[in-house]
Amino acid sequence: MARNLARILRGCGSLVPFMKTPARPPRSSSSSIPVRTLVEMLPSLFSSKPRDFSLPNSSWGEEMMRLYEHYNGHTETEGEENQERKWNRLPSYNRSLKYAAGGVYLSKLIQSKARLFTRNIRDPGAAFEYVLFIDKEKEKCVCIFQAGHLLEGPPGHVHGGAIATMIDTVTGTHASAISAPVLTANLNIDYRSPIPLGSTVLIESTLEKTEGRKLFISCKVTSTDGSKRHTDATALFVSVSIGHLLKG
Amino acid sequence: MARNLARILRGCGSLVPFMKTPARPPRSSSSSIPVRTLVEMLPSLFSSKPRDFSLPNSSWGEEMMRLYEHYNGHTETEGEENQERKWNRLPSYNRSLKYAAGGVYLSKLIQSKARLFTRNIRDPGAAFEYVLFIDKEKEKCVCIFQAGHLLEGPPGHVHGGAIATMIDTVTGTHASAISAPVLTANLNIDYRSPIPLGSTVLIESTLEKTEGRKLFISCKVTSTDGSKRHTDATALFVSVSIGHLLKG
Numbered sequence: 001m002a003r004n005l006a007r008i009l010r011g012c013g014s015l016v017p018f019m020k021t022p023a024r025p026p027r028s029s030s031s032s033i034p035v036r037t038l039v040e041m042l043p044s045l046f047s048s049k050p051r052d053f054s055l056p057n058s059s060w061g062e063e064m065m066r067l068y069e070h071y072n073g074h075t076e077t078e079g080e081e082n083q084e085r086k087w088n089r090l091p092s093y094n095r096s097l098k099y100a101a102g103g104v105y106l107s108k109l110i111q112s113k114a115r116l117f118t119r120n121i122r123d124p125g126a127a128f129e130y131v132l133f134i135d136k137e138k139e140k141c142v143c144i145f146q147a148g149h150l151l152e153g154p155p156g157h158v159h160g161g162a163i164a165t166m167i168d169t170v171t172g173t174h175a176s177a178i179s180a181p182v183l184t185a186n187l188n189i190d191y192r193s194p195i196p197l198g199s200t201v202l203i204e205s206t207l208e209k210t211e212g213r214k215l216f217i218s219c220k221v222t223s224t225d226g227s228k229r230h231t232d233a234t235a236l237f238v239s240v241s242i243g244h245l246l247k248g
Numbered sequence: 249m250a251r252n253l254a255r256i257l258r259g260c261g262s263l264v265p266f267m268k269t270p271a272r273p274p275r276s277s278s279s280s281i282p283v284r285t286l287v288e289m290l291p292s293l294f295s296s297k298p299r300d301f302s303l304p305n306s307s308w309g310e311e312m313m314r315l316y317e318h319y320n321g322h323t324e325t326e327g328e329e330n331q332e333r334k335w336n337r338l339p340s341y342n343r344s345l346k347y348a349a350g351g352v353y354l355s356k357l358i359q360s361k362a363r364l365f366t367r368n369i370r371d372p373g374a375a376f377e378y379v380l381f382i383d384k385e386k387e388k389c390v391c392i393f394q395a396g397h398l399l400e401g402p403p404g405h406v407h408g409g410a411i412a413t414m415i416d417t418v419t420g421t422h423a424s425a426i427s428a429p430v431l432t433a434n435l436n437i438d439y440r441s442p443i444p445l446g447s448t449v450l451i452e453s454t455l456e457k458t459e460g461r462k463l464f465i466s467c468k469v470t471s472t473d474g475s476k477r478h479t480d481a482t483a484l485f486v487s488v489s490i491g492h493l494l495k496g
Contacts, residue, residue, distance in 0.1 A: 117407035159365035161413025
Protein backbone atom coordinates (compact mmCIF):
# COMPACT_ATOMS: atom_id res chain seq x y z
CA MET A 1 0.00 0.00 0.00
CA ALA A 2 2.70 2.48 1.05
CA ARG A 3 4.76 1.31 -1.89
CA ASN A 4 1.87 1.87 -4.29
CA LEU A 5 1.33 5.34 -2.86
CA ALA A 6 4.98 6.20 -3.34
CA ARG A 7 4.78 5.01 -6.93
CA ILE A 8 1.67 7.10 -7.56
CA LEU A 9 3.19 10.20 -6.07
CA ARG A 10 6.31 9.73 -8.18
CA GLY A 11 3.97 9.33 -11.13
CA CYS A 12 2.30 12.64 -10.37
CA GLY A 13 5.55 14.42 -10.96
CA SER A 14 6.16 12.85 -14.34
CA LEU A 15 3.19 13.36 -16.58
CA VAL A 16 3.45 11.32 -19.71
CA PRO A 17 1.88 12.08 -23.07
CA PHE A 18 0.07 9.62 -25.29
CA MET A 19 3.05 8.80 -27.47
CA LYS A 20 2.81 6.95 -30.70
CA THR A 21 4.86 3.78 -30.48
CA PRO A 22 7.96 4.72 -32.44
CA ALA A 23 8.36 2.72 -35.63
CA ARG A 24 10.99 0.03 -35.22
CA PRO A 25 13.83 0.51 -37.72
CA PRO A 26 14.33 -2.42 -40.09
CA ARG A 27 16.78 -4.95 -38.67
CA SER A 28 19.06 -4.69 -41.68
CA SER A 29 19.62 -0.98 -41.30
CA SER A 30 19.80 -0.71 -37.50
CA SER A 31 23.38 -1.93 -37.36
CA SER A 32 24.43 0.87 -39.68
CA ILE A 33 23.22 3.67 -37.36
CA PRO A 34 26.09 4.98 -35.23
CA VAL A 35 25.55 4.57 -31.48
CA ARG A 36 25.89 8.31 -30.95
CA THR A 37 23.05 9.01 -33.41
CA LEU A 38 20.83 6.47 -31.62
CA VAL A 39 21.48 8.16 -28.29
CA GLU A 40 20.69 11.55 -29.80
CA MET A 41 17.42 10.16 -31.16
CA LEU A 42 16.28 8.87 -27.77
CA PRO A 43 15.01 12.13 -26.32
CA SER A 44 12.65 12.66 -29.23
CA LEU A 45 11.49 9.04 -29.33
CA PHE A 46 10.93 8.70 -25.59
CA SER A 47 10.33 12.28 -24.58
CA SER A 48 8.96 12.67 -21.08
CA LYS A 49 7.56 16.10 -21.87
CA PRO A 50 3.79 15.73 -22.03
CA ARG A 51 1.68 17.31 -24.74
CA ASP A 52 -0.37 20.20 -23.42
CA PHE A 53 -3.81 19.83 -25.04
CA SER A 54 -5.03 23.25 -23.99
CA LEU A 55 -2.86 25.07 -26.53
CA PRO A 56 -4.32 26.23 -29.88
CA ASN A 57 -4.44 23.73 -32.74
CA SER A 58 -5.64 23.92 -36.34
CA SER A 59 -9.18 22.87 -35.41
CA TRP A 60 -9.82 25.88 -33.20
CA GLY A 61 -12.34 28.19 -34.85
CA GLU A 62 -12.25 31.99 -34.95
CA GLU A 63 -14.39 32.39 -31.83
CA MET A 64 -12.27 29.93 -29.84
CA MET A 65 -9.06 31.73 -30.90
CA ARG A 66 -10.49 35.17 -30.18
CA LEU A 67 -11.50 34.17 -26.65
CA TYR A 68 -8.23 32.32 -26.06
CA GLU A 69 -6.30 35.46 -26.94
CA HIS A 70 -8.65 37.52 -24.79
CA TYR A 71 -8.13 35.49 -21.61
CA ASN A 72 -4.54 34.37 -22.09
CA GLY A 73 -2.50 36.31 -19.55
CA HIS A 74 -5.20 38.96 -19.55
CA THR A 75 -5.85 41.34 -16.68
CA GLU A 76 -9.31 42.82 -16.68
CA THR A 77 -11.12 45.35 -14.56
CA GLU A 78 -14.38 43.90 -13.30
CA GLY A 79 -17.65 45.02 -11.75
CA GLU A 80 -18.58 48.09 -9.75
CA GLU A 81 -15.68 47.66 -7.35
CA ASN A 82 -13.22 47.96 -10.24
CA GLN A 83 -11.53 44.76 -9.12
CA GLU A 84 -8.67 43.57 -11.26
CA ARG A 85 -8.83 39.95 -12.37
CA LYS A 86 -5.77 38.25 -13.87
CA TRP A 87 -6.38 35.01 -15.74
CA ASN A 88 -3.82 32.23 -15.88
CA ARG A 89 -4.09 29.36 -18.35
CA LEU A 90 -4.11 25.85 -16.88
CA PRO A 91 -2.33 23.12 -18.89
CA SER A 92 -4.19 19.89 -19.72
CA TYR A 93 -2.83 16.41 -20.39
CA ASN A 94 -4.38 13.17 -21.54
CA ARG A 95 -3.32 11.15 -18.53
CA SER A 96 -2.69 12.11 -14.98
CA LEU A 97 -0.38 9.43 -13.70
CA LYS A 98 2.40 7.35 -15.08
CA TYR A 99 2.24 4.71 -12.40
CA ALA A 100 -1.03 4.03 -10.67
CA ALA A 101 -0.57 0.44 -9.70
CA GLY A 102 -1.92 -2.19 -7.38
CA GLY A 103 -5.56 -2.40 -6.46
CA VAL A 104 -6.63 0.59 -8.48
CA TYR A 105 -6.45 -1.05 -11.86
CA LEU A 106 -7.95 -4.39 -12.68
CA SER A 107 -5.10 -5.20 -15.02
CA LYS A 108 -1.73 -3.90 -16.16
CA LEU A 109 -3.17 -3.74 -19.66
CA ILE A 110 -5.84 -1.23 -18.62
CA GLN A 111 -3.28 0.76 -16.66
CA SER A 112 -0.97 1.20 -19.63
CA LYS A 113 -3.76 2.23 -21.98
CA ALA A 114 -5.80 4.47 -19.65
CA ARG A 115 -6.47 7.98 -20.94
CA LEU A 116 -8.35 10.95 -19.54
CA PHE A 117 -11.95 10.78 -20.76
CA THR A 118 -12.00 14.34 -22.15
CA ARG A 119 -8.73 13.87 -24.07
CA ASN A 120 -9.20 10.36 -25.44
CA ILE A 121 -9.70 11.20 -29.13
CA ARG A 122 -6.67 12.09 -31.24
CA ASP A 123 -8.45 13.82 -34.12
CA PRO A 124 -8.21 17.58 -33.37
CA GLY A 125 -11.61 19.26 -33.19
CA ALA A 126 -13.60 16.01 -33.28
CA ALA A 127 -14.59 15.93 -29.62
CA PHE A 128 -13.69 18.16 -26.65
CA GLU A 129 -11.55 21.19 -27.48
CA TYR A 130 -11.17 23.33 -24.40
CA VAL A 131 -8.88 25.55 -22.42
CA LEU A 132 -9.26 26.64 -18.79
CA PHE A 133 -8.18 29.84 -17.11
CA ILE A 134 -8.19 30.52 -13.38
CA ASP A 135 -7.92 33.83 -11.58
CA LYS A 136 -5.12 34.53 -9.14
CA GLU A 137 -7.38 34.35 -6.09
CA LYS A 138 -8.83 31.03 -7.36
CA GLU A 139 -12.36 32.36 -6.92
CA LYS A 140 -13.32 31.80 -10.54
CA CYS A 141 -12.49 29.58 -13.49
CA VAL A 142 -13.47 30.20 -17.06
CA CYS A 143 -13.37 27.60 -19.82
CA ILE A 144 -13.68 28.11 -23.56
CA PHE A 145 -15.24 24.94 -25.01
CA GLN A 146 -15.63 24.09 -28.69
CA ALA A 147 -17.92 21.06 -29.10
CA GLY A 148 -16.88 18.67 -31.88
CA HIS A 149 -19.04 16.46 -34.09
CA LEU A 150 -18.40 13.30 -32.04
CA LEU A 151 -20.32 14.68 -29.04
CA GLU A 152 -23.82 14.38 -30.47
CA GLY A 153 -26.86 13.69 -28.32
CA PRO A 154 -30.15 15.16 -29.59
CA PRO A 155 -29.94 15.66 -33.40
CA GLY A 156 -27.49 18.48 -34.14
CA HIS A 157 -26.82 19.20 -30.47
CA VAL A 158 -24.33 18.30 -27.77
CA HIS A 159 -25.11 15.21 -25.61
CA GLY A 160 -26.28 16.01 -22.07
CA GLY A 161 -23.52 13.71 -20.81
CA ALA A 162 -20.86 15.64 -22.72
CA ILE A 163 -22.10 18.88 -21.13
CA ALA A 164 -22.06 17.19 -17.70
CA THR A 165 -18.52 16.01 -18.47
CA MET A 166 -17.33 19.55 -19.18
CA ILE A 167 -19.08 20.89 -16.06
CA ASP A 168 -17.43 18.17 -13.95
CA THR A 169 -14.09 18.94 -15.59
CA VAL A 170 -14.24 22.71 -15.09
CA THR A 171 -15.59 22.66 -11.53
CA GLY A 172 -13.35 19.70 -10.63
CA THR A 173 -10.24 21.42 -11.97
CA HIS A 174 -11.27 24.53 -10.05
CA ALA A 175 -11.74 22.53 -6.83
CA SER A 176 -8.43 20.73 -7.39
CA ALA A 177 -6.63 24.05 -7.79
CA ILE A 178 -7.94 25.04 -4.35
CA SER A 179 -7.59 21.70 -2.58
CA ALA A 180 -6.11 18.80 -4.54
CA PRO A 181 -6.98 15.99 -4.86
CA VAL A 182 -10.78 16.02 -4.82
CA LEU A 183 -13.61 13.65 -5.75
CA THR A 184 -16.98 14.73 -7.16
CA ALA A 185 -19.69 14.13 -4.53
CA ASN A 186 -22.66 15.77 -6.31
CA LEU A 187 -23.52 17.38 -9.63
CA ASN A 188 -26.91 19.06 -10.06
CA ILE A 189 -27.44 20.23 -13.62
CA ASP A 190 -30.30 22.26 -15.14
CA TYR A 191 -30.31 22.01 -18.92
CA ARG A 192 -32.00 25.21 -20.15
CA SER A 193 -31.16 25.41 -23.84
CA PRO A 194 -29.46 22.80 -26.08
CA ILE A 195 -25.96 23.59 -27.38
CA PRO A 196 -25.60 23.29 -31.18
CA LEU A 197 -22.92 20.85 -32.29
CA GLY A 198 -19.80 22.66 -33.50
CA SER A 199 -20.39 25.80 -31.48
CA THR A 200 -18.12 27.46 -28.93
CA VAL A 201 -19.47 28.30 -25.48
CA LEU A 202 -18.19 29.74 -22.21
CA ILE A 203 -18.23 27.71 -18.98
CA GLU A 204 -17.73 29.74 -15.82
CA SER A 205 -17.31 28.30 -12.33
CA THR A 206 -17.43 30.23 -9.06
CA LEU A 207 -16.34 29.04 -5.62
CA GLU A 208 -19.37 29.60 -3.38
CA LYS A 209 -18.04 28.34 -0.05
CA THR A 210 -15.88 25.75 1.68
CA GLU A 211 -16.90 23.73 4.75
CA GLY A 212 -14.16 21.54 6.16
CA ARG A 213 -13.26 19.10 3.35
CA LYS A 214 -16.25 20.19 1.23
CA LEU A 215 -16.08 22.68 -1.65
CA PHE A 216 -19.31 24.14 -3.08
CA ILE A 217 -19.00 25.45 -6.63
CA SER A 218 -21.57 26.93 -8.99
CA CYS A 219 -21.28 26.82 -12.75
CA LYS A 220 -23.00 28.19 -15.84
CA VAL A 221 -22.67 27.52 -19.56
CA THR A 222 -23.50 30.48 -21.82
CA SER A 223 -23.07 31.65 -25.38
CA THR A 224 -19.74 33.44 -25.81
CA ASP A 225 -21.40 36.88 -25.62
CA GLY A 226 -23.23 35.83 -22.45
CA SER A 227 -26.67 36.51 -23.95
CA LYS A 228 -27.90 32.88 -23.92
CA ARG A 229 -27.89 30.68 -20.83
CA HIS A 230 -27.47 27.05 -21.88
CA THR A 231 -26.89 25.29 -18.55
CA ASP A 232 -26.78 26.00 -14.80
CA ALA A 233 -25.16 23.69 -12.30
CA THR A 234 -23.95 23.28 -8.76
CA ALA A 235 -21.15 20.93 -7.80
CA LEU A 236 -19.95 19.53 -4.50
CA PHE A 237 -16.42 18.19 -4.15
CA VAL A 238 -14.72 16.50 -1.22
CA SER A 239 -10.98 16.69 -0.83
CA VAL A 240 -9.44 13.26 -0.29
CA SER A 241 -6.02 11.69 0.16
CA ILE A 242 -4.60 9.81 -2.81
CA GLY A 243 -4.48 6.78 -0.51
CA HIS A 244 -8.29 6.91 -0.33
CA LEU A 245 -8.51 6.16 -4.05
CA LEU A 246 -6.10 3.25 -3.75
CA LYS A 247 -8.54 1.49 -1.45
CA GLY A 248 -10.69 1.03 -4.56
CA MET B 249 -38.82 24.53 -41.89
CA ALA B 250 -41.57 22.08 -42.83
CA ARG B 251 -39.26 20.71 -45.47
CA ASN B 252 -36.44 20.24 -42.96
CA LEU B 253 -38.82 18.48 -40.61
CA ALA B 254 -39.97 16.15 -43.35
CA ARG B 255 -36.34 15.35 -44.15
CA ILE B 256 -35.59 14.65 -40.50
CA LEU B 257 -38.56 12.39 -40.08
CA ARG B 258 -37.59 10.45 -43.19
CA GLY B 259 -34.11 10.21 -41.67
CA CYS B 260 -35.54 8.70 -38.49
CA GLY B 261 -36.81 5.76 -40.44
CA SER B 262 -33.48 5.01 -42.05
CA LEU B 263 -30.81 4.76 -39.43
CA VAL B 264 -27.40 4.72 -40.97
CA PRO B 265 -24.27 3.13 -39.57
CA PHE B 266 -20.82 4.66 -39.51
CA MET B 267 -19.68 3.10 -42.78
CA LYS B 268 -16.10 3.08 -43.94
CA THR B 269 -15.89 4.88 -47.27
CA PRO B 270 -15.63 2.01 -49.71
CA ALA B 271 -12.28 1.90 -51.51
CA ARG B 272 -12.64 3.27 -55.01
CA PRO B 273 -11.68 0.63 -57.59
CA PRO B 274 -8.74 1.62 -59.80
CA ARG B 275 -9.95 3.43 -62.94
CA SER B 276 -8.25 0.91 -65.23
CA SER B 277 -10.17 -2.06 -63.84
CA SER B 278 -13.61 -0.47 -63.40
CA SER B 279 -14.48 -0.76 -67.06
CA SER B 280 -13.93 -4.52 -66.94
CA ILE B 281 -16.60 -5.13 -64.22
CA PRO B 282 -19.95 -6.10 -65.76
CA VAL B 283 -22.80 -3.69 -64.96
CA ARG B 284 -24.80 -6.48 -63.35
CA THR B 285 -21.96 -7.28 -60.92
CA LEU B 286 -21.68 -3.60 -59.98
CA VAL B 287 -25.39 -3.47 -59.19
CA GLU B 288 -25.11 -6.62 -57.11
CA MET B 289 -22.21 -5.07 -55.18
CA LEU B 290 -24.18 -1.94 -54.27
CA PRO B 291 -26.18 -3.34 -51.37
CA SER B 292 -23.03 -4.41 -49.54
CA LEU B 293 -21.14 -1.18 -50.27
CA PHE B 294 -23.99 1.16 -49.36
CA SER B 295 -25.94 -0.99 -46.96
CA SER B 296 -28.64 0.90 -45.09
CA LYS B 297 -28.73 -1.66 -42.30
CA PRO B 298 -27.22 0.00 -39.26
CA ARG B 299 -24.78 -1.74 -36.94
CA ASP B 300 -26.37 -2.52 -33.61
CA PHE B 301 -23.71 -1.68 -30.97
CA SER B 302 -25.57 -3.34 -28.13
CA LEU B 303 -24.78 -6.85 -29.33
CA PRO B 304 -21.89 -8.85 -27.81
CA ASN B 305 -18.40 -8.28 -29.20
CA SER B 306 -14.99 -9.76 -28.42
CA SER B 307 -14.26 -7.09 -25.80
CA TRP B 308 -17.13 -8.08 -23.53
CA GLY B 309 -15.80 -9.69 -20.38
CA GLU B 310 -17.23 -12.72 -18.59
CA GLU B 311 -19.41 -10.64 -16.25
CA MET B 312 -20.84 -8.58 -19.12
CA MET B 313 -21.66 -11.76 -21.09
CA ARG B 314 -23.15 -13.51 -18.08
CA LEU B 315 -25.50 -10.59 -17.38
CA TYR B 316 -26.32 -10.15 -21.07
CA GLU B 317 -27.41 -13.77 -21.25
CA HIS B 318 -29.33 -13.40 -18.00
CA TYR B 319 -31.43 -10.43 -19.16
CA ASN B 320 -31.73 -11.19 -22.87
CA GLY B 321 -35.32 -12.24 -23.43
CA HIS B 322 -35.51 -13.24 -19.79
CA THR B 323 -38.72 -13.42 -17.80
CA GLU B 324 -38.20 -13.23 -14.08
CA THR B 325 -40.43 -13.45 -11.06
CA GLU B 326 -39.91 -10.42 -8.86
CA GLY B 327 -40.61 -9.26 -5.34
CA GLU B 328 -43.19 -10.31 -2.81
CA GLU B 329 -46.05 -9.89 -5.25
CA ASN B 330 -44.50 -12.50 -7.54
CA GLN B 331 -44.77 -10.13 -10.49
CA GLU B 332 -43.38 -11.36 -13.76
CA ARG B 333 -40.94 -9.04 -15.51
CA LYS B 334 -39.95 -9.66 -19.11
CA TRP B 335 -36.86 -7.83 -20.36
CA ASN B 336 -36.49 -6.75 -23.97
CA ARG B 337 -33.14 -5.64 -25.39
CA LEU B 338 -33.02 -2.17 -26.97
CA PRO B 339 -30.80 -1.77 -30.04
CA SER B 340 -28.22 1.06 -30.10
CA TYR B 341 -26.72 2.89 -33.09
CA ASN B 342 -23.94 5.45 -33.46
CA ARG B 343 -26.11 8.08 -35.08
CA SER B 344 -29.77 8.84 -34.81
CA LEU B 345 -30.56 10.64 -38.04
CA LYS B 346 -29.43 10.49 -41.62
CA TYR B 347 -30.68 13.92 -42.54
CA ALA B 348 -30.88 16.58 -39.88
CA ALA B 349 -30.43 19.64 -42.00
CA GLY B 350 -31.01 23.36 -41.91
CA GLY B 351 -30.52 25.40 -38.76
CA VAL B 352 -29.61 22.48 -36.55
CA TYR B 353 -26.09 22.02 -37.83
CA LEU B 354 -23.61 24.83 -38.27
CA SER B 355 -22.20 23.17 -41.35
CA LYS B 356 -22.82 20.27 -43.71
CA LEU B 357 -19.38 18.97 -42.73
CA ILE B 358 -20.39 18.61 -39.09
CA GLN B 359 -23.68 17.05 -40.11
CA SER B 360 -22.04 14.33 -42.16
CA LYS B 361 -19.51 13.44 -39.46
CA ALA B 362 -21.74 13.69 -36.39
CA ARG B 363 -21.77 10.58 -34.17
CA LEU B 364 -23.55 9.69 -30.96
CA PHE B 365 -21.27 10.63 -28.04
CA THR B 366 -21.45 7.21 -26.37
CA ARG B 367 -20.65 5.33 -29.59
CA ASN B 368 -17.95 7.56 -31.06
CA ILE B 369 -14.94 5.27 -30.57
CA ARG B 370 -14.47 2.33 -32.93
CA ASP B 371 -12.07 0.27 -30.84
CA PRO B 372 -14.26 -2.35 -29.10
CA GLY B 373 -13.98 -2.23 -25.31
CA ALA B 374 -11.99 1.01 -25.22
CA ALA B 375 -14.80 3.28 -24.05
CA PHE B 376 -18.53 2.67 -23.41
CA GLU B 377 -19.67 -0.93 -23.83
CA TYR B 378 -23.29 -1.20 -22.81
CA VAL B 379 -26.60 -2.84 -23.51
CA LEU B 380 -30.04 -1.72 -22.30
CA PHE B 381 -33.09 -3.79 -21.48
CA ILE B 382 -36.57 -2.47 -20.80
CA ASP B 383 -39.50 -4.25 -19.22
CA LYS B 384 -42.77 -4.70 -21.06
CA GLU B 385 -44.63 -2.13 -18.93
CA LYS B 386 -41.76 0.38 -19.43
CA GLU B 387 -41.53 0.93 -15.69
CA LYS B 388 -37.88 -0.06 -15.47
CA CYS B 389 -34.74 -0.11 -17.58
CA VAL B 390 -31.58 -1.99 -16.75
CA CYS B 391 -28.21 -1.38 -18.38
CA ILE B 392 -25.08 -3.51 -18.21
CA PHE B 393 -22.10 -1.16 -18.56
CA GLN B 394 -18.46 -2.17 -19.01
CA ALA B 395 -16.18 0.86 -18.57
CA GLY B 396 -13.18 0.94 -20.92
CA HIS B 397 -9.72 2.39 -20.38
CA LEU B 398 -10.45 5.61 -22.29
CA LEU B 399 -12.97 6.77 -19.66
CA GLU B 400 -10.49 7.66 -16.93
CA GLY B 401 -11.11 10.46 -14.45
CA PRO B 402 -9.55 9.98 -11.00
CA PRO B 403 -6.53 7.63 -11.30
CA GLY B 404 -7.76 4.11 -12.08
CA HIS B 405 -11.43 5.10 -11.95
CA VAL B 406 -14.22 6.17 -14.29
CA HIS B 407 -14.62 9.94 -14.94
CA GLY B 408 -17.62 11.54 -13.21
CA GLY B 409 -18.67 12.87 -16.60
CA ALA B 410 -18.64 9.39 -18.12
CA ILE B 411 -20.88 8.15 -15.30
CA ALA B 412 -23.19 11.14 -15.85
CA THR B 413 -23.20 10.29 -19.56
CA MET B 414 -24.35 6.73 -18.89
CA ILE B 415 -27.00 7.92 -16.42
CA ASP B 416 -28.28 10.43 -19.00
CA THR B 417 -28.24 7.71 -21.65
CA VAL B 418 -30.10 5.10 -19.60
CA THR B 419 -32.73 7.45 -18.13
CA GLY B 420 -33.07 9.30 -21.46
CA THR B 421 -33.57 6.09 -23.41
CA HIS B 422 -36.11 5.02 -20.80
CA ALA B 423 -37.97 8.36 -21.08
CA SER B 424 -37.84 8.18 -24.90
CA ALA B 425 -39.37 4.72 -24.84
CA ILE B 426 -42.31 6.15 -22.90
CA SER B 427 -42.65 9.50 -24.69
CA ALA B 428 -40.27 10.17 -27.59
CA PRO B 429 -38.62 12.54 -28.26
CA VAL B 430 -37.45 14.04 -24.95
CA LEU B 431 -34.83 16.50 -23.78
CA THR B 432 -32.95 16.30 -20.46
CA ALA B 433 -34.11 19.10 -18.16
CA ASN B 434 -32.27 18.13 -14.97
CA LEU B 435 -29.76 15.57 -13.73
CA ASN B 436 -28.96 15.38 -10.02
CA ILE B 437 -26.19 12.91 -9.31
CA ASP B 438 -24.75 11.71 -5.99
CA TYR B 439 -21.40 10.03 -6.46
CA ARG B 440 -21.06 7.60 -3.53
CA SER B 441 -18.21 5.30 -4.49
CA PRO B 442 -15.79 5.53 -7.46
CA ILE B 443 -16.10 2.90 -10.21
CA PRO B 444 -12.81 1.11 -11.04
CA LEU B 445 -11.77 1.40 -14.68
CA GLY B 446 -12.40 -1.83 -16.57
CA SER B 447 -15.20 -3.03 -14.32
CA THR B 448 -18.78 -3.95 -15.21
CA VAL B 449 -21.66 -2.34 -13.30
CA LEU B 450 -25.45 -2.34 -13.38
CA ILE B 451 -27.43 0.86 -14.04
CA GLU B 452 -31.12 0.67 -13.18
CA SER B 453 -33.69 3.36 -13.92
CA THR B 454 -37.23 3.52 -12.55
CA LEU B 455 -40.08 5.72 -13.76
CA GLU B 456 -41.27 7.58 -10.66
CA LYS B 457 -44.10 9.68 -12.14
CA THR B 458 -45.25 11.70 -15.11
CA GLU B 459 -46.80 15.19 -14.96
CA GLY B 460 -48.01 16.52 -18.27
CA ARG B 461 -44.93 16.65 -20.51
CA LYS B 462 -42.56 15.94 -17.59
CA LEU B 463 -41.11 12.52 -16.77
CA PHE B 464 -39.42 11.93 -13.40
CA ILE B 465 -36.97 9.04 -13.34
CA SER B 466 -34.67 7.73 -10.62
CA CYS B 467 -31.48 5.82 -11.28
CA LYS B 468 -28.80 3.91 -9.42
CA VAL B 469 -25.44 2.45 -10.37
CA THR B 470 -24.38 -0.64 -8.40
CA SER B 471 -21.90 -3.47 -8.53
CA THR B 472 -23.29 -6.38 -10.55
CA ASP B 473 -24.27 -8.32 -7.40
CA GLY B 474 -26.01 -5.21 -6.04
CA SER B 475 -23.87 -5.13 -2.89
CA LYS B 476 -22.09 -1.82 -3.62
CA ARG B 477 -23.92 1.42 -4.42
CA HIS B 478 -21.72 3.55 -6.69
CA THR B 479 -24.09 6.34 -7.74
CA ASP B 480 -27.64 7.61 -7.12
CA ALA B 481 -29.40 10.02 -9.43
CA THR B 482 -32.69 11.61 -10.35
CA ALA B 483 -33.49 12.80 -13.84
CA LEU B 484 -36.19 15.05 -15.26
CA PHE B 485 -37.10 14.88 -18.94
CA VAL B 486 -39.49 16.98 -20.98
CA SER B 487 -41.11 15.56 -24.09
CA VAL B 488 -40.72 17.89 -27.08
CA SER B 489 -41.59 17.96 -30.75
CA ILE B 490 -38.74 17.38 -33.19
CA GLY B 491 -39.58 20.83 -34.59
CA HIS B 492 -38.56 22.30 -31.21
CA LEU B 493 -35.00 21.12 -31.74
CA LEU B 494 -34.88 22.57 -35.23
CA LYS B 495 -35.40 26.05 -33.81
CA GLY B 496 -31.93 25.51 -32.34
